Structures are given as structure tokens and as C-alpha cells.
Amino acid sequence: MTDHRTDDRAWGSSLLNQGGINYIEELLADGGYDSHGIYHSLKAQSIKPLIPPLINVIISSVVDPTLKDQTIDYIQKKGYWAWYNKNNFGRRNKVENAFYRLKTIAWRKLLSRSLLNQNAETHLICCLLNKMTDLGMPWSIKIA
Secondary structure, eight states: OOOTTOOHHHHHHHHHTTOOOOSOOEEEOOGGGOSHHHHHHHHHTTOEEEOOOOTTOOOSOSSSOOHHHHHHHHHHHHOHHHHHHHTTTTHHHHHHHHHHHHHHHSOSSOSOOSHHHHHHHHHHHHHHHHHHHHHOOOOOOOOO
16 A cells, blocks of 8 residues: 555556566556556566556557557557457456445545554455455346
8 A cells, every 4th residue: 555645657666576476467457557667567577468558659669569569559550449358458347346346335535644554444444345245246237
């Protein structure tokens, strides 16, 4: 957990560079994580990045394209939705829904002031969400 001043990209790179992450095969992330540092950290850990590039990005090297360059090239040639479907990027929506649930059930901000207490509060909220998930998820039916 980080404070409100910490950038997603800086946090993501430092987390990935801790090492010992040998069970993660791919990272689903939004454009906020689109940085060379994140891609470098993912490559070092042999983790496949599934990060949509920011709008108007350009390929850095045609001769030796990076994973980011390959993603940009694919999207430029076949379109964003082709990349989205090829990588089953819709799975990220489940993650977003989990955070929506967390914020809906546990308020929009933490009540504790100190980072130590915020970590404990976050742990408790996650335990509660896991318990609710174990008890059963709601059924969703498409109407239209």
C-alpha cells in the first residue's frame, strides 16, 4: 500500500524488482502503468505485459522492437479491439469490479491516519471481502 503521492509506475517497478515473483505469468494493467521502467521490470521477471499503450505513442525501434513496440505495432495494424480480444483483456474488468466492491463496501477512503493502521485496516477489509466471496457471489443476468 502506498500514500496518495506515489505514482503507479514507480510503485509497480519497485514491487516487481523485489524479486521472488516466479508465479506471475502476465500483468493486466491500465495505461497508467505504461512506462519503460515497468516493461523492463516485467522482462527481467519473464512476465508478459498486457498494458494498453497511451494514445499517440510511437515505436522506439523498428530494428529491435521491444514488447511495448510489438504491442503498439499490433494495435496500429489490427486495432485496439483486436489486441483486446487476442489477449482476453476483458479479464481486467473483474479486477476493476473487485475494487469497486471494495470501495462500495468499505467506504471510499480509509479511516485510519497512520500508514501502519491503514495497512491493518486494508487487511481487515480484504479478509471481509474474501469471506463474502466464499459465502457466494450474486448472480448476474443480462436483460437487454
